[in-house]
Amino acid sequence: MSTLKERIVEQLKKDGADIVRFGNADRFKDANVKILFPEAKTVICVAARQLRGTRRGIEEGTTYHHFTTVGLETLEETILPFALLRACNILEDAGFDALPQRRNQLVMAEKDSTNPEVSYKKIYRGKTAEHQLDFEQCAVDAGLGERGLHGSILTEEFGPFQRYAFVITNAEIEPDPVVEPKLCDKCGECVKACPGHAIAPDGTLNRWQCAAYYVGANASKNPFMPSYAFEHEPDREAIMKGEVQLDSKRARKIIDQVNFYPPIRHAYCSSICGKACDTACYIHLEKKGALKKKFVSQFRKRPEWKLSFDE
């Protein structure tokens, strides 16, 4: 007879999870765990790999939508919620309560924050009644992986290439250990790779800067940018090179002009950078031989492409 933990892991893996970790709720630093469920005993972290193939088109400069659709939205909106629901059913069948917690890309705790993955106009900001887990902190506390310099969670299996969600439950389930950080060596590749210089050397992210360059404000990495882009901006060349630090007002103005790639008909913005920070990190970790999941060839197969400013 399998244990509750084994049954949950087995079901989650059948439903698309690649990594499942269990953490004792008391060890979670995020107060929201107990605000959301005061009787919580265990937090289950469910991670699904982001196929590295969904980045191939952006790596080669040939096709872009796979990253946003299959690599991001399908995982967040279909695979993970489905897997969470099925795991919660097992917990309910065993008599426990279970709260599925997936990211809500549209809710920001801070008044002037944003999320590059969705339109800034649709985001609800500063809604203190809408509690959302600190996903990165909870992933660390659940034992999924470690936090890299630029904030992404790194695992030995997939580096920064996974998306994850949680189940909070009052079932007491044997916890997994927290991961001892060893992958991030502070190489700075994530910082260098950002086409908008949105990450400071210490890893701090300018979220508005990220939002503008995530959707393609850098001309050298955006093959869809027409020659007239940003024509009324006095510092257009610096914008197109990612050299202007944008505040929220300026970023909004720039984002509104980055409309030359057909938007995907979903809730998520089309990503042109394809999270270049994560890609650079993955390339670095793969080169170092730090990842368990091996491929017959390395992800980066030729020198990184860049368009010249006049192209």
Ligand code: SF4
């Ligand atoms: S690219 Fe280097 S510094 Fe950045 S998170 Fe990865 S290992 Fe750490």
Ligand code: SF4
């Ligand atoms: S590489 Fe892309 S996702 Fe990463 S910080 Fe820069 S703009 Fe944002």
